[in-house]
Amino acid sequence: MSAQSPWMLPPVLAFTLPALMLSACIPSASERRTSAPPPAAAPVPPPTQLATWDAQTVSPDARTVSATQYVVRSGDTLSGIARTTGASVSTIARANGIEPPYLIRPGQRLDIPAGRYHEVRRGETGIGIARSYGVDWSDVVTLNRLEEPYILRAGQRILLPGANRPNGNTRQLRAAAFDLDIDDIVTGGEPALAENEAPTAPVRTASRALPPDAAVRSPANFAGRFGWPLTGPILAPFGAGGEGERNDGINIAAPRGTPVLAAADGVVLYAGDEIRVHGGLVLLNHGNGWITAYANMDDLQVTRGQRVERGQFIARTGTSGQVDQPQLHFEIRRNRQPVDPAQHLPDLT
Template identity: 50%
Template structure:
């Protein structure tokens, strides 16, 4: 314990020195993720349950549907035709250029698009579905033209992109979880009449992982810096080709990490090994923020937070080789440079 304490003190002193000597901006050297250290901090969190994609695994039982033409009969509905053919109602609507309220008429000939269709069941997430079939969730989003907030519907049939024959082990190995997956594919499907849970200010509520979280509708106010410190690495590709979807900020160990804007917690955990302890907030208008390398996670999924509220303590977890905070701002599926949204610092 003494060696670890001494090491922490030395690293903390280095971080303080960096924050005083390096101006906010890009670091003069190229930061690379370090190998996982055997003495890395353990991420502590409030009592909670595993995420829905762990508790509700998916069976790869998609039905193969052949492309065909269907003639509409009296009393047919688009969803009823989907049930008869096995294709997704949304896929049929897209193939036939139908828009809401999806009016069809007797005798109309509809193109039924072929492919593998997975029928979504209660509590299933996009992450678990993509993992079951060994395909990137982003490809499932594209194949089905899914849009924010990316919450699936129980009974919905979604098209699974073809990957060729794969064993269960190969499918599992082919899927790599990333931040975009959690932001867009981490919420469980909802059934007819179900509503996502409204946020509460209390961290005492442990929301069941099979209940979706209702994100804010609108972004409230500008973004603020989550911590004070030097920016060690900026947004975008580095000299060695690695990509940073946010910025890396040097901070002493156990520095309070604060919400960059009002929002709702949609994820707390450490399921992306490179980033260690992570908090993800949604803020409305398709904005989300990500806070990585935390040592302590102080909020709960489904909790509402205010700008400036303490949500975590900084650490050196994940692949960090110094105390630091990884910070992202995302608009929909795309990360954007946080420096374009944060207040200017001298």
Template identity: 30%
Template sequence: MKNLFVFFFFFVMSCESYLYDDYKIIDYKKRINRDDTFKNNVYNVRKGDNLYSISRKFNASIEELIKFNKIQEPYKIFPNQSIFIPLNQKHKVVKGETLYSISRYYETTVFTLAKYNNIKNVNNIKVGKELIIPKGIKKKEKIKEKKWDSNFKTKQIDKKKNETLRDKQSSKFIWPVKGKLLSKYGKSKEGFYNDGINIDSKKGTKVKSSKAGKVIYCGNEIPGYGNLILIKHSKNWITAYAHLNEVFTEKGKKVVKGETIGSVGNTGNVRSPQLHFEIRKGKESVNPLKLL
């Protein structure tokens, strides 16, 4: 009902443009001089513009314009106002970049980039390839280096590190399956980046939930991962289980630590039966070997 109301509101506004010059709609089919009004996904409002006309010009929904620009009722905009347009962006891969590093730069996930760009092998992207960056994702600003007090004692720093380590150890994740490590977390000699670990195991071996939580995804839509399960845990922890042969749970189900959620397989971009396992803190991947 809310979406219908918003659409109706702006439809009426567009009709009123025939009566009131302030709301006159410029033909959306006319080309925009992007050098003057549009740069880096930001549009500079001109006289006669309203949210309806801008949404038609850029093929973006009115709801998205309101959301990303935090525009309040009665949803009026003014000349020279800067409006962020949530359009798909493009990123050209350069030497040394991985899908992981690009996902960090745009503050998104490897899963999202792989899905939008139909990438079957997330560990292999070619230099020069143009990637689509989904709507509404902005570039990550460079973080300024912090200036540390020269009088700060080393013992205090070590104490903080030890406390952080104890916090991580107390999360008590368990191994989802037993087996030999096929690939470790991080960058390999070939330059590929692994967001998790790959564990060798026989096809059909039961895969257990590493910790209690709620299943937030079950499916095989993410290219390269095959049958995949994502479980969200307390304190914004997330675990991922990929290349499964069978799935024994469903989205929305609450699971306990050690509960069987699937079986080892070789679905996705792997040949031999194995489990790809990830642990994430929000969007950031963490080395599972430090927490298991």
């Protein structure tokens, strides 16, 4: 039997070594799920979408209602009384201490609150309404006690701030008086639906963008567990900073183009750059009042109404917005209030 060449492997090793090398290159199922694609494999960015609040013009034709009283007649309903008087169901109910399901009785004397009331039309958004009157949408939310999922209904009347404020001035001046922020998009970015119309189910991919007049169905049963969207040095922590400034999230440094991952399963509430300070911004709705925000990004890879999974590639870090180095501004909000992400993210050690 001839001597074995020093360059030849024993038969067993010759068979097993390639298999071991191949298996070492294949990530586990969890690694495949949370790892971002390399730059060369990045998906094609979704088409630019018209913001829902720019899709339909809102006419500032609010009706001014004087304070009066109404005596309930047989067959009356609170919604019918609201239509007759021009006020809203919610304001009449609050003024008279009436709780859902808003039962009233003949002969009952109701106080009708004074104010300016806008009647919502299908497709209008809270942001569009606020811009058309030059008012703060958060004031409207508070005044009308609007609640999640923050979807208005056609025919609904909402009370506007400033009972004696006219509807005058040009549309440009009224729009300029409105300052858009994240909370406005969360509470006033979805288009109004018909009274009995159901919200639209999320889409699977960014290539199937929803029309701007479709309101997106909110996820349910979220437990509030998040993963890091990326890791890196913390440039600015949550909370109060110098010169009276406050950070509603954390700022994480990363090289330009670093993939940013969804922190949890959810639905894209917004993807765009209409808020100047935040630049490229994605808002994810996780349900049960939980929202995450990803700002100062480039190359947005998701679209409004798209369902995403935890660890999914949604954008890349950049310098969009008012920052001077590549980074991610990341926020977690619970029932509209920013909370410290560090209290909800896993320990990296």
